[in-house]
Each structure stands twice: as structure tokens, then as C-alpha cells.
Amino acid sequence: MCVRALNAPRYTSVMPIQTVFKAEIERISILDEHCQFDEKLGAGLIPDEDLVRLYEAMSSCRYLDEVAFKLQRSGRMGTYPQNMGQEATSLGAAYALRGDDWLVTCYRENCGLFWRGVPMESILLHWMGDERGNAMPAAHYATPIAVPIGTQMLHATGLAWASKYRGESRIACTFFGDGASSEGDFHEAANFAANLDIPVVFCCQSNSWAISVPQRIQCSAPTVAQRGIAYGMPCMQVDGNDIFACVYAVKNAAARARESSRPTFIEMVTYRLGDHTTADDARRYRDQAEVDLWKLRDPLLRTRKLLEAKRLWDSSKEDAMRQRIEVTVNAAVARAEEIAAPPTSDVFDHTFAQLPPDLVRQRDSLQTHSLAGEQAVHTEGH
């Protein structure tokens, strides 16, 4: 937590040197990679039955990653960004938040979105090049997948502001990468929230890399968490592979946001175990030794170990779960693949609430043309 020990007036007469500001940042870890569990902070945070569900949620998200990778490799899907290794971050947040708090994510937060109820096939459909995958139902309070890096945090600020404006207690929680924290829009989103008292929880997925660029080029400071100090925001670092720490941090931040309309910055230290996307080959720029080290810190592994230590889990349960997951994921894939390409007129239909006359003309011209053209399109596409 960032402590504002001193709050000196901006103009003082103490000479020649006066300390006018002090801060320190804490790191929270509750369940570490050796399956050490801190009872003091962790007790009661996640009831056992929920922990089992959270473990299954992470496992099923992980399996989707495997399947999606294969779909892309066999030409059945476009570029896909695996979430592998980062499941605990967004899931911890989704678990800690109210179901109607805004979840404003980037593209590596499948696990949190699924917890919210976003159907797997929506995410698949999106990466299959179909806008309908982004037609998030209102009930999920989730925004579409954000492709332009570092831009969606401003929407979180606006969404939370809209709730505050209407006197609702809904807050917003936004996710973005360490790379994204280099974009100017991050600065503006945090600064708006801090200065206009807007209830946002900023969660940075601090995963060491932005494609091939190492974190020191995005943030050479000792922590990414200290970015929040710039705005006078409470800020903290958590072990992002520790679902307990993520839940703990987001719960506190959400309470603060709801009670006092103040934002918080949380650095969730995690690691992208896979390539950046299926279009990437991470072996070009990072050592296998680093990846191996982080495999030991996998959020799934330690959660399973804890469950086993608590005698809530064993390999037969694991097998049964795996079967359930395969059925679910495969069914989602089947549903997504069943969805045929929309008619070409679909390109027009959601440009405006009402199509201007010239767009109607353009749509009609397409229809005239498409009989002749469909053939050509088909040939070129493959």
C-alpha cells in the first residue's frame, strides 16, 4: 500500500531541505509457489467450495488455450493470444468483484470473463474473425476485447464515472499489461480517476514481456506498482499467480472504491507461459530457463497442491474434471465453428443506428455485385 506519511502544503518555509512526501509499497503473497499459505491474511478469503470451483475455472481456461492453439495451427482460427500462466489474475478479480461491477479487460483475461458468464464461444468467435464474438450481453458487465493496447482503461474510468454520476455503487475494474502501462492513455485514465474521484481498480498484468520487449524497457523502476504513486493512488504489488493475493487486493481496492470513490493501482506479478500469440515464437527472445522457472510458479499447480493438502482434491477428481472440461470446451468449439459467416450486408448493419442513404446505396451495390463476386472471394480466401 502506498502510504502518504507526509502531506506538506505546496509552499512552505522550511529551509533548506524538507521532506515533503514519503511512500512505500507493499507486496502481498498469501499462497506461494511452495504452497505455503498465510493463515492470517488468507483465512476466510476463499471458502473451500469456492476454491474448488476457482481451480476448475482456471483448468478449463487452460484447456481452452491448448485447443485454441491447435485450432489456429490447423487454420480453423486466426491469431489467438494464450492466457496460460495468468489465469489467477483476472479470475481473482472477477471473484472479488460484484457481478455487476464493470470488468474492462484487454485480451488475456478469459478466465475472469468466463467466471462472469461470458460464453467461451464468444471469445472463440472473436478470434475467428467475427464481430459477433464481441457482442457482450449487458448482463455480464464486460466490455469487448480490446485490441489497441492501453486504450480501454479510459473506458473503465468513464464507465465507473457514469455509475457514480447516477449514484449507483457499481465500480469498474480494468486489466492491462505492463507494456500497456507505457501508453499515454494509461496515464490519462489513472490521472482522471485519481483527480476526479472515480472508483476504478487498475490491475496491471505485470508478466515480464510485451511481445519480445522485456519489462525494463516498459518500466525500469523497481516496481510497476509505483506508477500509482504519481497519482497519489493507493498502490500495491501482489503475487499474480496467487489467487488468494489477487482476491485480497481486489477486494480491498473494490471496497475503497465503493466507499470513498477512490481508485487503486495493483501490480499483479505474473508470467505469460506461452507465446505472445499464435503469431509469435517466444523462443526468439527469451530463455527456456526463465520459462521453466515460472512453470514452477504456475497458479494452477499451487492451487491444486493446496486443495490436495486440504484433502479436497486427488487425481481421480482431477481426471473427472478433465473429462468435464473437455466436454465443455469441445462443445464451445463446435458451437463457435457452427456459426456460419454472416451475409456480406452485415458489414453495413452496425455502422450507425440508422443507415444513411449513401450507405444503403453502397450496401445495395454490394448485393448486386456479390453474386458475381462471391466466387472470387472464395477462391482468394484459401
Add this chain to the structure above:
Amino acid sequence: MCVRALNAPRYTSVMPIQTVFKAEIERISILDEHCQFDEKLGAGLIPDEDLVRLYEAMSSCRYLDEVAFKLQRSGRMGTYPQNMGQEATSLGAAYALRGDDWLVTCYRENCGLFWRGVPMESILLHWMGDERGNAMPAAHYATPIAVPIGTQMLHATGLAWASKYRGESRIACTFFGDGASSEGDFHEAANFAANLDIPVVFCCQSNSWAISVPQRIQCSAPTVAQRGIAYGMPCMQVDGNDIFACVYAVKNAAARARESSRPTFIEMVTYRLGDHTTADDARRYRDQAEVDLWKLRDPLLRTRKLLEAKRLWDSSKEDAMRQRIEVTVNAAVARAEEIAAPPTSDVFDHTFAQLPPDLVRQRDSLQTHSLAGEQAVHTEGH
């Protein structure tokens, strides 16, 4: 100065709470508004003969402000931003820097630019709506007046990088307002400098206002200085109306930049005694009491008092100086006003190194037209 007491590795196993970062920010004041002078930090910083020159520089800049205001009011100049009250900041920097360090300013740093040798008539010409006012001679290592707020700091980063690239020891020092520190480009400039080790001194003119918007809306944190912590940059706050403190801070920062290629963030706490520009009426949004308080903290006032205490100054010297200044400034105004509007073809001449054929055509068409049109232009202009 921001102290990085702790530099914990990003992933540790200390549980459950570990302090991973600590910082504190110091405020430097050497010559305060009561003319108290700190010998320890201040001794030798500015030799007496230089202090006299610096005082005259501030006074002459102040007088230009008066004259420019009247020029604008009598329709002889466009919008003009007075510098009144902030003279010590840019002057302190210009004095502390080497003459060939880049000075990348905004529009309230006349005093530093004049110290550099930028002619007064250039600045006047600029605000008289003439690009030639921005044709900064190479020898001054000063960039043009920056109208789009918060954008020029990136150029400072690039300029300093260019020097470093060539192995030169030239650094860059950039000025911008507290309002400007809200722009995304500020964040990107500071982040590039910090992470790519670029020798830039970031000087924020923390003057309480951005037009009518009070500082708490730009930065509700206790200090603006702590913005630098986000980048792991050394940062400090200084009394910006104290020429000694400004010199001290920039000198240290410049040495660090030159020696270790590291950037520094300096918040210079000052105050805009005048309206935002001649197009503004500050009485609409701020209390006279606040202005009166800051008039007591005027950088000129305290410098004069110190000179008097040192018996380097008296009212006859003041009168003589005033006469010199009036001559200088009035001569500059006369020179600026003598410069006739350029020919209309001038609109084209600096679009590219070589004018493309169609631009030649456009320029020629203007010439054909201008005989007929000049009349109309003249009538409309008044």
C-alpha cells in the same frame, strides 16, 4: 530527491507482506520569500556579479511582459502569455546549464531563452503572428515555442538521445506546466528517458493553474514531483521563485544526466501572477487574496532584497537599470514592428525542402489572384 531504499527482485518469497519500495521527496529552498538565505547550500552557487545580471534579466523580462500586454491591448500584437512571477524557473535552468544544452520550452520561459541569447524581437514576432519569430538560430540550442501543450517533452527526449547517440555530452532540459503533466505525451517522454537512459531534465512549472483549472484537477497527489517516482527517476521539489534553488536543482540534475545519462524530474513551485494570456481574465476563477499572497513571494522582490542586503543594489541602481531595460525592450519592440508581413508566397516556401509541382501551381495561382485579392484581405483584416 527520490530514494530507492529498496530494490527487491520482482518475484520474492517473503510472506505475506513485504515492503518492496520506498521513496521520499525533498523540497529545496535556499533564498526564501523573507530573504532568508541558506549559506550551506547557497554558498558559491551564484557569484555576486552573476546575481546582479540575473536580477536584471528577470527585471527586463518582467518589463517586456508589461509592454507586450499593452501591445496586445492596443491591437499591435495577438494573444500573448505573460511570464510574470515565473522568471526564476527558466532563468535558473538556463544559468545552470551549458550554453549548448538543449532548452526545450513551452511558452512561459522567455527569461531563460533571453539568457540564452534568443532575441526579444523573435518572441514578439512569434506572438505577432509571424513564423519568423520561431526561426531559432542553431547557436541557441533552443526549440521553437510550443503551442500544443505537453508535446515538446518528447522532442527533448529525442534531442538528448541524438546527442548521446553521437557520444556528445550535450543534454536536454525541458519545461512544461502542471497542466501539461496531465497529457499522455508527458508520461511517454519521461518513460522513454527513464528506460532508455536518456539525459533529460524535466522541469515542471507547477504554478497552481492551467488557465482556470486548479492544480488539484491535474494532480491531486501531495506533490507533482512524485510523478517522477513512476519512472524510478530521481525527483525533487524546489521553490520555483527562488533562483538559487532552481540553479541548484538543475545543476545537480544536469550533472547526473551528463555523467550517467539518467533523467531527473524537478517540480518548480511557482505562480503565474498575470492572466493565463491576454485572452484570459483570471478574476473569473481565482481570488485576489491568492494573487496577493504570491506577490509577496515574487522572485524579483526577494532577489532584489538579497542584493540590497549584500549592498550590491540600491534604488539609484534600480532606476538606472530600469532606464536601460526600457531602451532595450522598446528597441526590440520597434524592430519587431518594423518587420513587414512577408509576401503571401511565403506560405509555401517552407512546406518542403523542395516544392512539389502542384504546390508550385498553387503558389502561382495565388500570385495571379493576389493583385485582385490583396484589397479584400486588407479590408477584412480590420
Add this chain to the structure above:
Amino acid sequence: MANLNLVQAINLALIQEMERDERVLLLGEDVGINGGVFRVTEGLQARFGARRVVDTPLAESGIIGTSIGLAMGGLRPVPEIQFEGFLGPAYDQICSHAARMRTRTRSAFTVPLTIRVPVGGGIHAPELHSDSPEAIYAHQPGIKVVMPSSPYDAKGLLISAIRDPDPVIYFEPKRIYRAFREEVPEDEYTIPIGKARLVCEGTDLTIVSWGSSVIQCMQAIEKSNRSIELIDLRTIYPMDIDAVTESVRKTGRCVVVHEAPRTCGLGAEVAATIMEHCFLHLEAPVQRVSGFDTIMPYYKLELSYMPDASRIGGAIEDALTF
């Protein structure tokens, strides 16, 4: 009816929409106690409170990005960008998000946002205070762009923009903010987005223009002894193609006038559209009178850059004598 200038007409429209619809809020730099640098929002914070008229940090991307969030969250934000030259930092949020949110989410999220921006030259301002970027946003699918040329239109178009379910950039020609007054109904009324205004009828030639250039066109018509039809587009996108082409089919000749640089300006679109729809009626090429393909000069030369009655007159002659 009240006799209002353009600033007052906009101010009135804002008051009426804010009274009518609690979801409408204003935000931007200096829009609060200062009433905006052009005083367009004068008195609104006193009237509606700091909750509905909000001074923001100095960050244009932030203003538009949070406005997008506000709109996605069900409100009707009306952000102000202080000058068109400062739309640049917000370009990405406008084009990558505001314009795309509806199509991206198949209308699950929409962005009913009205961005107010002073536009154009002629007020002796510093650089980046006198540009005309309307074509940039007309080229971006998913946004509507309007620009009134009179107090009456200003009020009606702004009310339409605020009520529009999609993002609208509302450009305010600053040269005529206080240039003249006209009768503006006190009641609320709308002017449909996408419909041009026939300023005056004529048979020899059609002038197409918008914003403050309309005034220069009227001066040129006054000086001319020919029968000239003047169309004020009022909406830049979607353009009222029918109004333009109908007129040109009648007159056979056209001059299009704008302040922006010529290359890829809206004038090119008007000319190309006319050629497509009226080819056989055209008796002369469509003439473009515009800014040059140079940076808008500092103010000493700005009037040489901007189309004036004399240059428009020249183009009229060229078209008529082709």
C-alpha cells in the same frame, strides 16, 4: 424568438438539452467556472452544478476516452475540445473506439457522444488554433460530422447531435462565433443531420460550402451579377448528396469552397460525387476554392490562405467561362 449570436445559440441549446435530459453532462478543459475559453458554456456550471459541468485534466485523449466510457455506461456526454488543433491527441480514441464500438459489438455497446470543437481560422490566433480537419473525420466510418454556419442552425444541429444515438463531431466555426446575430426560436427544435440548407436559389451555378466559408460565399454572390445557388451542407458526413446533385443537375456548374487544404479535402469528395451523379449535366469541371496544401500560416498571412470573396469570385468566373 431571441436575437442571438452563435455562441449564445449553442449555450441555449446546451441549457435546454441539460434540462430535458439528466443524462447530458459537459466535460472538458475550462468549461466550468470559466465557461470555456470562448464562453460557450458560460453560466452552465453555476446553473447545473459541478456534477454536470466538469473541468477535467488537460488531456484530450482522456476527455474523449472517458466520454466514450460515460456513453457506454448510458450517459450522453458532451465533451469540449478547446480548439480543433487539439483534437490530435484524441484522434485515436475517436477513430479506434468511438467510431467502432457499435460495429465491433454488433450494437451491444453504443457511443452517443457529441464532441464540441471550435474550428477554422480568421481570428488572429496562434498556430494550431485555426485549422479545419473536417475531412479527416468524414473519412472515418462510424462518426457523423456537422458544422453550422448560423446561430439558428447551431442550435438545431446541436440538439440533433446530442440526441443522436451515434458519435457526432460538432464543429463550431469560431470566426462567426460573434460575427452576427439572428432570430433563434426559444423553443427547442432540431435540424436533421444529413440535410443541407439551400441558402439562396440560382440557375447559373451552384456553390457548395459549409461553416464560416458560407459567409464568404454570400459575399461573392452579392458581388456577382449571375444567378447563383448556394448550398450550405450543414452536415459534413453523411453528406446530403441529393441536395447537391439536384442543384448541379439544374445549374450544370459548381464551385466548392472550404478552408481546409485542398488535397483530400471534402471538396474532392464533393467534386467526385458530383461527377458520379451529374456527369452528363456538367458544363465545366467542379472548381475547388480552398486552403492550400500548406500549413495554415500564422495570422499575419491567414487571410491570404483562406478563401475570400475575391478568390471565390474568380472560381465562379472560371466555371462560367469554361
Add this chain to the structure above:
Amino acid sequence: MANLNLVQAINLALIQEMERDERVLLLGEDVGINGGVFRVTEGLQARFGARRVVDTPLAESGIIGTSIGLAMGGLRPVPEIQFEGFLGPAYDQICSHAARMRTRTRSAFTVPLTIRVPVGGGIHAPELHSDSPEAIYAHQPGIKVVMPSSPYDAKGLLISAIRDPDPVIYFEPKRIYRAFREEVPEDEYTIPIGKARLVCEGTDLTIVSWGSSVIQCMQAIEKSNRSIELIDLRTIYPMDIDAVTESVRKTGRCVVVHEAPRTCGLGAEVAATIMEHCFLHLEAPVQRVSGFDTIMPYYKLELSYMPDASRIGGAIEDALTF
């Protein structure tokens, strides 16, 4: 001579310019060890070191803004923006500074900067990875814009761009990055900025296009039994008006083809320019084949959005039978 694809031709040009001129440096996201996401800068960091091939923070405005400073400081930066959809955050630095610095300072400061940007659709990419914003930058005075359509042109144009004393946006049509190879001289050579290429001669109709659409135009010409002249602009701004108008004066008919949305696209400028210069030679209105005035759809439908041989063929017919 080597048989190279477009990626390799650019890579070769970069190597040669970096060897020739110590002032040339590359910067951008992932341009270093990764060689860029399209591998255009592959091997360059290994060859020239991390001082001259620099991975930057993920911030496009930062990349262009610092590049402007580098250029003002006497270097020749060649920044890469990863996809044209991410030019947005850099729009302000490009248009408010890079384009204006020379005119603002009466040439005291100049910005010899080459911004490399992959452009266009057809590679099954996610949203904002398939757009065509060339008209946006053509409308901004003070910047040159080029777009090669072949490996040979890619090399020569890039060398010209890097040596140009003014800012150039160098668009790389990603659809043809690896679509074909051709003979590319090993020696360095330049292709003048501002000169179009006559791809093939014809007498019945002129097609004007640029970038990867040139390939679709060639397919359409192959399928047609008419004598069609194809002009590849190569430079978007300043456009080679003489080449275009000379051809259209000869053929009397023209089709212009581009991927970008139609309204205010470069096609409008081409059409308007042709009308101005060739009015009496035109036997049919200039036809525009372009993207629609909608957001480029996600990839399932992208090929319906982009001009293809069949749509181009339709426009050819329309022009010939008008």
C-alpha cells in the same frame, strides 16, 4: 540481382542505408531481437547493435515524438509503427509537429524522418490490423506518403524516403509482404518520390491504384479483353498528377481503386484532379472502387470489403459502357 520478396527488399534497403549513413537508426516495438512482428528488421540488431536498432516502450506517440527530436538533432530515424491501426496515438505528433516543424521555424529545424508502417487488409488479422489510412496523411500538408506495390519499388522508395529531407510515411502493404518475389538489384538505387509507375499501357481506359490493390487491378486487366492502362501511383503525396492526367487524356476513362473507405479517400482526390485537368477528354465519370464507408470488418468478411478483380471488372464495364 537477387530474387526477393517485399520483406526482404525492405530489409536490404535498411541494411544498405544503415551502412551508408551512420545517422540512420531504427526504433520501435519489437524491432530488435525479434526483427519486428513481420520480420522486416530481422537480423538488423545483430548486425548493427542495440544502439542503432532500438526496442522502445509500447507507446506510439513516444516513438514518433522522440523520433522527431532525433531528427531535429540531426539524425535520420526510421521508426516502425507495428500496424497502421496504431498510428492513431501518434497522429498528433505526426500532424502537429513532424509536418509543421519546417514551416513553423522557417526551416531552422527540419524533420527527416521515415515512418515505416504495415498497411491494409487481406491477412486474416484482428481488428485495427487491416486499415488503409493513407488519405488522412495525404490531407496533412508537410508530409510525404509513399506506398510500394512490389519488391523493386519497395527498396528504391525506401532509400529515397530515408534520404528525403522531410518526413515521409512509408506504408508497406502487408498482404503482399511475401506474396511474390522479383528481381531486385543488389546495388542501392532510388525511385523518385512523386513519380508514378506505368504498369502497363492501354488505350481504352486508365486504372489508377497503389499498394496491394495494384495486384487486384492486374488480375482484373488480365480477365478483361480491353486495352487498359494501369498506373501505380507509388507516391500518395505529392501525387504524380501529370502521369495520371496524361493517361486519362489519352484514354478518356478512368477507374481508381483503393482499399480505404470511399468518402474522402484518395480516390476522391484522384477523381477531382482528373476532372480539373481532363474535363474535355472524359467520356465517362471516373469510377471509384474502394472499401465501403463502414469499418473494415473482422476477417471473415474482409475480402467482401476489399476491391477484388470482379468489382474492378464491374467498374471497368461501367466506365466503358457509360
